[in-house]
Amino acid sequence: MLARTDLRGANATTAQLRRTLPRGATDVDTVLGQVKPVIDAIREHGASAALDYGKKFDGVAPETVRVPGEQIEKALAEIDPDVRAALAEAIDRARKVHADQRRTDVTTEVSPGGTVTERWIPVGRVGLYVPGGNAVYPSSVVMNVVPAQEAGVDSLVVSSPPQAQFDGLPHPTILAACALLGVTEVWAVGGAQAVALLTYGGTDTDGTDLDPVDLITGPGNIYVTAAKRLCRSVVGIDSEAGPTEIAILADSSASPVNVAADMISQAEHDVMAASVLVTDSVELADAVDTEIEVQISRTKHADRVREALGGSQSGIILVDNVDQGLQVVNAYAAEHLEIQTRDAAAVAARVRSAGAIFVGDYSPVSLGDYCAGSNHVLPTSGSARYASGLSVQTFLRGVHVIDYDEAALKEVSGHVLNLSKAEDLPAHGEAVRLRFAGSEDLR
Template sequence: MLARTDLRGGNATTAQLRRALPRGATDVDTVLEQVRPVIDAIRERGAVAALEFGQKFDGVSPDTVRVPAERIEQALADVAPDVRAALTESIDRARRVHADQRRTDVTTEVSPGGTVTERWIPVSRVGLYVPGGNAVYPSSVVMNVVPAQEAGVDTLVVSSPPQAQFGGLPHPTILAACALLGVSEVWAVGGAQAVALLTYGGTDTDGADLEPVDLITGPGNIYVTAAKRLCRSVVGIDSEAGPTEIAILADDSANPVNVAADMISQAEHDVMAASVLVTDSEALAGAVDREIDIQVQRTKHSERVREALGGTQSGIILVDNVDQGLQVVNAYAAEHLEIQTRNASAVAARVHSAGAIFVGDYSPVSLGDYCAGSNHVLPTSGSARHSSGLSVQTFLKGVHVIDYDEAALKEVSGHVQTLAKAEDLPAHGEAVRVRFAGGGAE
């Protein structure tokens, strides 16, 4: 089922690896012109336009954008006890991890009387997008809301697509997760129209204000990503998320049953999902292929999984050894990277490009999706080379506060004037000189 790329016996450069490795062909540019009219309509007509697009794309239009508070509470009352318990545990673990990410202000005394303080200020209002589509994602509510709350964000709104089978409301499990987290503002809007409405705000059909946000986070399909790109000059975004992906670096000590199960679990998300195995064991590669054939037959979403695993974005990469495998996975920079080798912790310590690293046989990606305590909103499409996953830091702004007294400024004034002259910006230097001229500018 899985295509193979044999890199053994070679010495490929990073550039060559990036060209050779499997990668999805999603091109956001191809849908920008489809999304642009949606953005324009909602900027001009607000909630009315958003609900019209909901009718067009989701087949349903709720009476109001904002979900009534009693429906959120009712969803929590109706949720199955085991689901509530699992969500509660997920929230607790995520909160413990993210609480430790809180930043503290730091003051540096540069000279006597001259200090620079870095203050960490929460974003005032954020919009957290939770997708619908092939699956229900209450876990994404947890992953978006918890770090925002731990950062101290003043207000937040969760937006999720309306569901025809639930009377135009988001899925009740999503609403239940919001209730558990104390989120009282939920919008029944999905897709590009959700991004646009979060960006520009407006007036709901009942006359209530829909306040715009300062930052939008959360994954979505290609249309959501395109909307983020078009709106990012007005609002902040976390990232342009591509299709989900897993890479597994494994040697002959790995269990092929577990490797196959992990690759299938990622392929279950979407036909464009990527599952990549990097191994120095041809025997393991063959065993994983055989095991995938067996397990796919009994998985619920077998057609979706087969298409994802058979796509150009998925495959098996054969390498000479684990060292070459590390070169490959660092070039690939996977959203999720599993290390299933001997001395897995030591191997994982040598990884420098991955959204999240899952170490050993008992740390599968699905643990991170739900209950590890880590965040599952992660960089995709190779952007883990330069970007991080969602965290408390995403919702904080580092602001420098400069506080110099007269003596401290005088001490460095000559250097400021010299550098201003060197840059041919004399007014910069003059702004310092006049403070000590004793009578104003000469």
């Protein structure tokens, strides 16, 4: 039985809710001391140090960091046809959605002869991290690569841990997904050492240059997150991802079978994964508890699921009504939020904080993980209150281009002079005044 928190009759503030609601405890600070020597060693010694750490942490060191192109093509040739078809469909749907996200440049005429254009310029080179661990994540290849490509990124590299059972290469399904997407540069490096090598680059064991990147995206474990934090002053990062989480806002109309299945599907990721049900129906809560026990008995990763659902990060929240439930889920700001209520679309429209919102009985999180067309790299640990999931915008920079002619500058020059005086930065004003030396009409 999941732990329960009864908020019925309570008039809790947002601050009180944030303190009360279940949330996984992942303190990145606790591992920074272990990760910093890895970062330092790779900054100093590059690929050789990264391969040494791969041997230590992953149990294998490939001959080179960069995966030979023939191995990428071989993985695609040998992949299960059904998996290939599924990946192709996931890529196609993701491309449809992300292609529509591309912003267009906008020029504003501020005054006659004076314009400001906002140009959207892709990041030059990006590193896309795809984790290993408890599962294989070709879907994460799709979710990282597609928006980068649609943004127009010139150069990208996928990095994924070497696998002992595959002679030090990343999992062949990862390589096959890269091949389907046209990715030709893949590094067999995982964990904190991957983040460090992507940040600083180096020379591979065969003398090939491993160019550093400008931005690193993709989820990972606490060591990957710590490495991102340590490297973020040198390289851009998408986020500091915490354990995955699902919240489900449901009323008595929801199916306990579906709710239980969705909570279990998230819990199978990791023992620290969070599954939270928010409901105004005690009957549904009881039925979900019963159904979870039934479904756990036949799920493959039963021990992992049971530990995740039994952890302090998971539970059932009882509320008076859907309105209070919305207050709770907005305070929780889940990575994934399902709405399984009457008139689910209208309820979903009132959500203000979630990484992604899944509406109704037929939009489960697992659809978004693979084939909805949406992106599954999403903000965790409550950061959905202020952050967005991975998208084309992640890989773009908005740059203002200012183009004023002589008359346009002269027209506003007096205001520039006055503001420079107000801020006690007279040289700012001089930079304008000197352009019109001898003119008496500086307004």
